[in-house]
Amino acid sequence: MNQPQFDFSDKVVLVTGVGRAGQIGNAVALAFGQAGARIVACDLNAVGVAERVREFAALGVDARPCAGDLTQPDIASLAVETALKHFGRLDVVVNVAGGLTTYGPIESLTVEALDREVAINLKTTVLVSQAAIPALARTEGCIVNFASIAYFDPRSPMAIYSAAKAAVAGFTRSLAVELRDRNIRVNAVAPSMVRTSDNVAAVGESGAYVEMRDITDGVIFLAGGTSESVTGHILPIAPAASGSV
DSSP, X not given: OOGGGOOOTTOEEEEEOOSSTTSHHHHHHHHHHHTTOEEEEXXXXXXXXXXXXXXXXXXXXXXXXXXXXXXXXXXXXHHHHHHHHHHSOOOEEXXXXXXXXXXXXXXXXXXXXXXXXXXXXXXXXXXXXXXXXXXXXXXXXXXXEEOXXXXXXXXXXXXXXXXXXXXXXXXXXXXXXXXXXXXXXXXXXXXXXXXXXXXXXXXXXXXXXXXXXXXXXXXXXXXXXXXXTOOSOEEEEXXXXXXXX
C-alpha cells in the first residue's frame, strides 16, 4: 500500500500518544500530516508534544498540541475542542495512546497495575471517542483504535494487557454498530511488536518486528476513502514470517 495515493488535504486528524519521538503516535501523526492533513497532537507529556508539533511545522505540517491526561473526560473534550477551535472540523480520530506497562504472572498483579493498564489502553480510547462523536457525525468521519495481536494470539505473561486490548477490540466492534446510522466508521489495527526505539532498546535489533511503515499504512488505509465500506474490523498486522494472526 502506497501512502501518497491517500489525500487527506481537506481533513483534520486527532492523534493521541504523540509525545515521544520514535514511537507509534509520532509516526502516525506525521504520516497523516505528510498526506496533507491538519493535525491535533495529544499527549500527557506537554513538553514532548510541543516538541513534536515544532518538528511537524519544520516539515510543513500544520499541527496543534493538546497536553493532558486523556483518562480524564475534560481533557478528552479539550482535544476535540482544540480541533474545532483551530480548524473548524474533525474528520479522523486515531487512539494510539496506551501500551504495555504490566508484565508478569497474574499472582503478582496489584490493583494499581490493573487500574493503570485498563486506564491507559481502554479508558483513553473510550473517552476520546465519546468526546469526538458529535464532531465526527458532522463530517461522516471515522475512528481508528489500537488493539493488539494479543487479541488474536494471547501472550504470556501479559494477561492484563491482553485483556485490556481485547476490550479495545470489543469496544471497536460494538461502537461500529452503534454509530453506523450516524455514518461514523470505527475500526482498529492490532499490531504485534513494532520497531520502536523503546522496543529495540529492550529486545535488540533481532526482534520479530512490524515496521513502522506497516502500522501507518494500515491506519491510513482504515481512515481513507478506499475503506469507506469497512467498519467494525480489527486489522492484524504482524511480520509475514511470524505466523501470528
